[in-house]
Amino acid sequence: MGGALSSQNTLAGQTKPNPSPPGPPLWSTLAIPQSKRRRVFFSFHYADIMRVNNVRLSGEFAKTSPNSGRDIEGFYDNSLWESRKRDGDEAIKALIRDGVKNSSAVCVLVGAETFTRPWVRYEIARAVIDGRGLLAIHVNGLNHHQLRIPHPNGQNPLDYLGLFKQPQAVLATPTYYLYEKKLRWDGFQYVPAWLPYEQYTHPVDRPTWLSDPQPGWIMPLSANAAVYDYAASNGYQNIGAWIDAAAVAAGR
Secondary structure, eight states: OOSOOEEEETTTTEEEEOSSOOOOOSOOSSOOOOOSOOEEEEEOOGGGHHHHHHHHTOSOEEEEETTTEEEETTEEEOOOTTGGGSSSHHHHHHHHHHHHHTOSEEEEEEOSSGGGOHHHHHHHHHHHHTTOEEEEEEOTTSOOTTTOSOOOOOOOGGGSEEEEEEOOOTTSOOEEEEEEEEEEEOSSSEEEEEEEOTTOOSOBOOOTTSOOOOTTOEEEGGGTSEEEETTTTTHHHHHHHHHHHHHHHTTO
């Protein structure tokens, strides 16, 4: 968090330092003004469900709505809890697309292995594709439901998806594509490499909150998307404002 990021020149196949500013550090523990209540899509790994449920119950309950589940003070809960049980990748993708489109922001709740989950990456990708706000919140600072202790933070999933800017003629309209960081066999060992994101290969618009990469370079989403620590930064009171800020940054 907050360290220098790197991106890969995919044309030359060489790893070079990213010329853009490093990603943001964990954000302030101070209370943040909130402009409006937001409908949020939570993205998470089901191994973290007990900690995730703690986050879902943040703040005071305002009312119950049959259309959006529980309306919670500070944000609306629009997660697809039971729907993921449907069989088939295309059915799951359709459910995720609908959930993200009905939200103002995608909030990634980060546990130990969240960064490895393919559906979490797809949900992050949909936030970019659909122009939604995007943020990450570490939840491993909450006590484990059985061990009753916190755990070290997991890796930020937003480090593993980025935007590639296609080289083009001068004055031509820029074209951007989603890339993901995966392990690739180089003939001797597996090494991390930026590769085209196979689940969505069409051009995308650059999010308003993400710095513009140089042509031929990749900008990780974590370069500008906010990341918070739920336990250390008073998430119980601030999460609604965090989600609102991400939505505002995306023009929502």
